[in-house]
Amino acid sequence: MLGNEVAADVVRRVAEAELGDALPRRWAHSQGVAVQAAEVGRILGKDAALMVAAGILHDVGYAPRLAVTGFHPLDGARFLRDEHGADERLTRLVANHSFALLEAEERGLREELASEFPLLEEPLLVDALVYCDMTTTPDGGRTTVEDRVVEILGRYGDDSIVGRFIRRAAPEIFGAVGRVEAVLAAQPR
Template identity: 75%
Template structure:
């Protein structure tokens, strides 16, 4: 990839989402914008976070859907069609506690085997923060409002409904850790 990683990721996400899923594209742009705001706490990993934020929902694109589980479909697409960076793949595959949803959908083993969770807590938390403080329309929100919005959008007993209720305490904790890092950063 000749272009910087974040620029490439944004162009790819736009190509896959903007026409077929404009609301998902609005969310994606908002998440990537939030990621850019975290440059001060991520240093050299800031570009990777912005790229992961731009691509975190690419697996929703109709031409990419294989399993119907967007984190896995997106990461496989990025690996198989684009030879994407391994850390980027692991962030996309595991964004926002996807492992819990994978368990609900019967994909936990595949996700863990193909894309193990990245052992970089601040980077993982930062992607959760960006995704879970951005509405479906790309606006800012709180983590609790975002979780409530997701709960309201999906069937309570469906895999997403069960997953998000299980993940809610972890989402809140991740957002709090990032907010604490933002407050603590040198000015």
């Protein structure tokens, strides 16, 4: 069972098995997000391990064998729940990472996502995963949230589903990243 208490190496093996060979760039991004998650863990207390698990697994739904709906947050969360009995908080984080409900709406999947994996009512935890994802490049390096949004728009195009979503979500993404940066700045290292 994958969850808050599971060993990081088990979570990493699951993600690598699905993404490593099939989608090496996506795997590099996921590893970079996990590094950010480990650093952000200092503001999350008992949820630090959960954030690392969510970071490494957030894009697992891109794996070709898992892409049932073609919407990676939903496909990934279902995989974690159904094949691994993952903790509910982990599946809800994966399903809703980086304002996925807005993209689900673009895809006609909002009600399905919201009913199956309701958004966690833990704002700092939700914001922290947005921060980790949206300050990590596709190759796993660090970036600014502004540059990441520009990169996503450039990769997918303004008129694509992802382009429309990211333009709508950008203010929310910037807000989440700003809130996490403020908490990080207020904490002693």
